[in-house]
Amino acid sequence: MPSHLNSRQTLRRQLRQARRDLSVDEQQTAAENLLTCFQQHFLGVDHSPKTPINNVALYLANDGEISPHLLCEHFWQKGINTYLPVIQNKQLAFALYSEETIWQENIYGIKEPMTKEYLPKEALDIVLLPLVGFDTEGGRLGMGGGFYDRTFEGKKTTEAPLLIGLAHDCQQVKSLPVEGWDVPLQAFITPTQVIKA
């Protein structure tokens, strides 16, 4: 195996362990500070978004990932529609997430909405992505399925949606080994900082 792929695997293992080592209390505090950080950077003084947001994709936290559930509550209060990824032909489709959602589990045991209705991905304003590691250049290391990369392959940074990674601070690395298929993200939000790539 080429050494850069090997180092990707090693990094993935170390960074997954680091986020799984966080306590329940640390996870709760991280989720609260993530919401504060998001609000400070994406909302104007009057608490409305600086640019209108209608549709946001997020995820259900798994394997120590920082949880966007407080962001989700905030979106629901604002009448913003939220969507969750559903694995479809090695890509992701985005299904509405509401109080009425009926669930199924994907092959990794992560809950997904059970539906055949998806929002075209271009109609999403923001996608909040889970990640294992990130760097300040927009580099993202995921779980290794390549799902987000396949889904947004070829998307220009000026085209919707805005891709924003959510992470614990312990998931930041100096520089990630980049692969040709990696889709760069526009920003990362952690409990303490917003990093624009």
Ligand SMILES: Nc1nc2c(c(=O)[nH]1)N(C=O)[C@@H](CNc1ccc(C(=O)N[C@@H](CCC(=O)O)C(=O)O)cc1)CN2
């Ligand atoms: N919360 C969340 N949802 C998500 C993602 C994610 O990273 N986080 N995904 C982002 O793409 C997709 C799922 N991708 C995943 C890829 C690998 C594993 C995983 O646990 N792999 C195991 C091996 C499991 C097996 O092969 O049976 C492992 O590496 O330990 C989980 C999710 C869609 N939904």
Ligand SMILES: Nc1ncnc2c1ncn2[C@@H]1O[C@H](COP(=O)(O)OP(=O)(O)OP(=O)(O)O)[C@@H](O)[C@H]1O
């Ligand atoms: N656009 C693409 N077309 C075909 N294969 C792809 C594409 N993007 C990624 N892959 C494949 O997916 C595999 C996993 O990629 P990678 O390790 O970058 O996933 P990841 O970003 O960590 O995962 P995820 O986005 O699911 O969290 C790679 O071996 C690569 O061959």
